[in-house]
Amino acid sequence: MALREGLIDVRPLRGSRPFRDLWVGSSLASIGRQIAVVAVLQQVWELTRSPLWTGAIGLATGVPMLVLGLVGGSLADAVDRRSLVRAATGGQALAALGLMAQAAAGARSVPLLLALVAAESGCAALGAPARRTFPVRLLPSDQVAAGLVLQSVAFQASLLIGPAVAGLVLARWGHPAAYAVQALATAASLVAVIRLPAVPVRRGEDQRPAGEERRGPLPGGWRIVLRHPLLWGSFGVDLAATVLAMPVATFPMVNELRFGGDPRTLGLFLSAIAVGGLGAGLFSGTVTRLRRRAAVQLVAAAAWGLALAGFGLAGPLWLALSCLAAAGAADTVAVITRGALIQVETPDRFRGRVSSVEHVIGVAGPEIGNFRGGLLASATSAPLALLAGGLAAAAAVVSVGLLNPALRRHRTQVGQ
Secondary structure, three states: HHHHHHHHOOOHHHOOHHHHHOOOOOHHHHHHHHHHHHHHHHHHHHHOOOOHHHHHHHHHHHHHHHHHHHHHHHHOOOHHHHHHHHHHHHHHHHHHHHHHHHHHHHOOOOHHHHHHHHHHHHHHHHHHHHHHHHHHHHHHHHHHHHHHHHHHHHHHHHHHHHHHHHHHHHOOOHHHHHHHHHHHHHHHHHHHHOOOOOOOOOOOOOOOOOOOOOOOOOOOHHHHHHHEEEEEEEHHHHHHHHHOOOOHHHHHHHHHHHHOOOOOHHHHHHHHHHHHHHEEEEEEEHHHOOOOHHHHHHHHHHHHHHHHHHHHHOHHHHHHHHHHHHHHHHHHHHHHHHHHHHHOOOHHHHHHHHHHHHHHHHHHHHHHHHHHHHHHHHHHHHHHHHHHHHHHHHHHHHHHHHOOOOHHHOOOOOOO
């Protein structure tokens, strides 16, 4: 019984058909998105042979997410969330068809390609905050954390499966086929959303956070977060972990310095993080049943920083990969506990706007962290950047815990 409880909790898939449909559709869409990421990267490189243009893919993806993510949060608290996600997913499917069409027509316009990428990213950003609110509305409160684990495991699996499938499809059938797979996967996600029950905002009760005035206009997401210690503490932990210790930008430098620049080793770095995340998700049953989720997030985020500091010091490849796998596992635990805490503790009336803040932090934090890591590594060295960043992240997480007793001492109520 103890072993069974330690494994991933699949009750949300067994007990909720709407959540099961959503999970299957989202999983397929995530794999399709990873296939498209590889296809876009290869197509831009073939057209330009310029790292500047391949870097522009990040701008085409990130800017719409940052701008429209906050807009999506406001919309999620104003309209039926299922309808919003339907429209956003339909827009993503149309953008995927556009990518397929331009590739099939042999178009050689990089601006057109990036415009379609930006359109797909913008539609995803508009629907992302509303999507984040679905598990807490579709599942009993004591299964929300388990639902978030299942979503995290599916995402980690897509990071492993998607690029491998993309390589096979691109090698045999080319770019149009890769974008066609993405379009089909997105269409499957759209069907799953259409089958969901209506998810209107609950307006029958005053759900303002403590300290919020009962009169005047409803606050924006950032204002809500800053007035709620559990929320700003949890988001602060996430920012500390990603901004100060995100390691991906240093991977090529570490690979060149210690492992001869072998591209297969570089791929193993990314795979090790995903494998660690998958392992943590598959054995997450104990974590999702814990009441002190905030304390678990603090410990996991600090462990993430320390594991990456260890990666900066690691000499043998086995030790380096072990540190990255540990970091991936710690990150998954931190994401699970943070997501459950935020979704359960945020009143439904504000859940869309708070979810938009979570989305923006989730997008911006890693990008800023990678920039910081690359900048510090270029000024010093990659191992030093990893060591300093990992230790700084762990120290910052501990500081947030010390400064925020509400977060440190929080216990989820029985039944949540």
